[in-house]
Amino acid sequence: MENKKGEKEIYIRPRKNSIYKNYIKRYLDFTFAFTFLVISIPLTVICCILIKLDSKGPAFFKQTRIGKNCKEITIYKLRTMKIESCDKNGKKLRDRERLTRVGKIIRKLSIDELPQLFNILKGDMSFIGPRPLLVRYLPYYSEREINRHNVLPGITGLAQVNGRSYLQWEERFDYDLNYVGNLSFKLDVKILIITIIKVLKTEGTSTIRPKELVDFDKYREYKKVR
Numbered sequence: 001m002e003n004k005k006g007e008k009e010i011y012i013r014p015r016k017n018s019i020y021k022n023y024i025k026r027y028l029d030f031t032f033a034f035t036f037l038v039i040s041i042p043l044t045v046i047c048c049i050l051i052k053l054d055s056k057g058p059a060f061f062k063q064t065r066i067g068k069n070c071k072e073i074t075i076y077k078l079r080t081m082k083i084e085s086c087d088k089n090g091k092k093l094r095d096r097e098r099l100t101r102v103g104k105i106i107r108k109l110s111i112d113e114l115p116q117l118f119n120i121l122k123g124d125m126s127f128i129g130p131r132p133l134l135v136r137y138l139p140y141y142s143e144r145e146i147n148r149h150n151v152l153p154g155i156t157g158l159a160q161v162n163g164r165s166y167l168q169w170e171e172r173f174d175y176d177l178n179y180v181g182n183l184s185f186k187l188d189v190k191i192l193i194i195t196i197i198k199v200l201k202t203e204g205t206s207t208i209r210p211k212e213l214v215d216f217d218k219y220r221e222y223k224k225v226r
Helices: 019-039 041-054 101-108 116-122 135-140 145-150 169-181 185-201 216-225
Strands: 060-066 072-078 126-128 154-156
Touching (some): 019 041, 019 185, 041 072, 060 135, 072 116, 135 216, 145 169, 154 185
Antiparallel strands (some): 060 072
C-alpha cells in the first residue's frame, strides 16, 4: 500500500506502553554491553596495537552522528582507514585506497564496531536499531523517513541483515521504519541471530562501499536535479 506521495506504508507507530521497548530492552543492552566490553578488552588491545603498527594515526575513530530524537551523538569505532584523505598530488583518495591492510580484516570480521559497546553503556545506542547516520544528512530526510530516529540507533539492524551497504537509500529506510513500527523482543532476537550467522559466514560484510551507493545528501541532490 502506498500513500499520496507514492511511499510504501510500512511504518506502524509502536505502542507507547511496550514494557520491552521502554524498560527491558535498555536493561538487556546495558547488561550485555558491559559483559562483552569486559570480555573483548584483550581483543581490542591487540587490534589497537596492530592498527598503530600498520599505519600512523589514532587507533580509534570517532564521528558525530544523529541518534534518537535527532540528538547528536559521538560514535566510536576502531580505525580502519589511513588518516590521509588525499594523495601527494592533492587528489582525493577513494575508500578502497584509504583502507589499511589491518582495516580490511577488522571490517571483514565486524570487529571495528566493538568500541560502540561504550556507546550502548552511555545510552546513546542499542545493539539493535537503525544505523546512526551523518549529521549532514538530516535536512534531506522526508517527513516519513525522519521517524527512523524515534528509537535508539543500533550496531546492527533490520536493514543490515537484509542487504547492508548494497541497499539503496529508500530501501534501507523502509527497513528502518519497519523496525521502528514493529519493535519487539522477538524481532530483536531474530535480527541478532541473523547478524551472528552473517558475521560468522562473513556474508554481507563487504569492506568497501559499492560504487553505485553515493552519500545520502548527494543522492537526494542528484534526484532533485534530475
